[in-house]
Amino acid sequence: MPANLPPAYFEAENRYREAKTPAEGITALEEMLAIMPKHKGTDKIKADLRRRISKLKSKQEGKKKTGRRDSSYKIEREGVGQIVLIGPPNVGKSALVAALTNADPQVADFPHSTWKATPGMMYFEDIQIQLIDTPPIGKEYTEPWLVDMARRSDIILVVVDVQTDPLQQLEETASFLKEHRIAPLRLARVYEGEGSWTFLPFVVVANKNDEYSMEEDVEIFRSLLEDDWPLVSVSAKTGRNFDVLKQTLFNTLEIIRVYTKAPGKGPDFSAPFVLKRGSKMEDLASKVHKDFLEKLKYARVWGKHVYDGQMVQRDHVLQDGDVVELHL
């Protein structure tokens, strides 16, 4: 090491040693390189500094690449269903996710406050449903990953503001999704054969229905929809009709909850088995244990559509809330 290096060099070298990110390291190394006097004796050191810089840069590139992949976002599924909120700015998507779930996305009275997706878990009775807050769709830029996220979801929650032209907002969102070949399930037959469509159940949420005086606007909006769109009007601010929204989303997910019990014991209500609507006793058996599907001889069911303890076979169709005793 040449003896005639100025103190600034050693300060930069310290910063390099303590750098917490590749970017900080690169900055410090570049400073060291600039400070280094130019003569034959320093050639080797300079080459070494350049090597370290390029190493850090490739590390940074690699990070950026995975970072980009991360931001193309696949939000891990949690709970019994994944629901994506979509809509123009300012309708209250973030406010709804904040009010309905444990998540805390930013709510703001300026239009583009949300730029990433935030998942949160919403309780419905004894299960949890995942809601995802997203950036607004709009005429300008829309995040490309948003469409993929919508495609992978179980339900699209189209959020509009009942106080500011909800019909136009709905049309805007529906046509945005249509451009990306995402359409309501009810149109599956209409577009069938046209290739590569994703059909999903849509639920329209008319937000900002804060008080009774707004009911008239909601009814006008409802009549314009002509039963084509399931509509729930809520208020993120007051929590109005949240129970209706939750029930609607649960019904739209088309799932049932089944509880098991051991013979002679009470039912286990702590964690329901969640199955698709229309599932049979044998579907439950294989969910409880992989061996049970083969071993199942018969079952007893308690519920709304059977008499208490009714004996059924493996092809018996289960209902939400059933209590089941499997006999092997």
Ligand SMILES: Nc1nc2c(ncn2[C@@H]2O[C@H](COP(=O)(O)OP(=O)(O)O)[C@@H](O)[C@H]2O)c(=O)[nH]1
């Ligand atoms: N009166 C009223 N205002 C709301 C309601 N929900 C959201 N807001 C307001 O509307 C603005 C936009 O909300 P935000 O959740 O950020 O909208 P986003 O852009 O769709 O995510 C904020 O000022 C909120 O306080 C509601 O139910 N009633």
Ligand SMILES: [Mg+2]
């Ligand atoms: Mg938002």
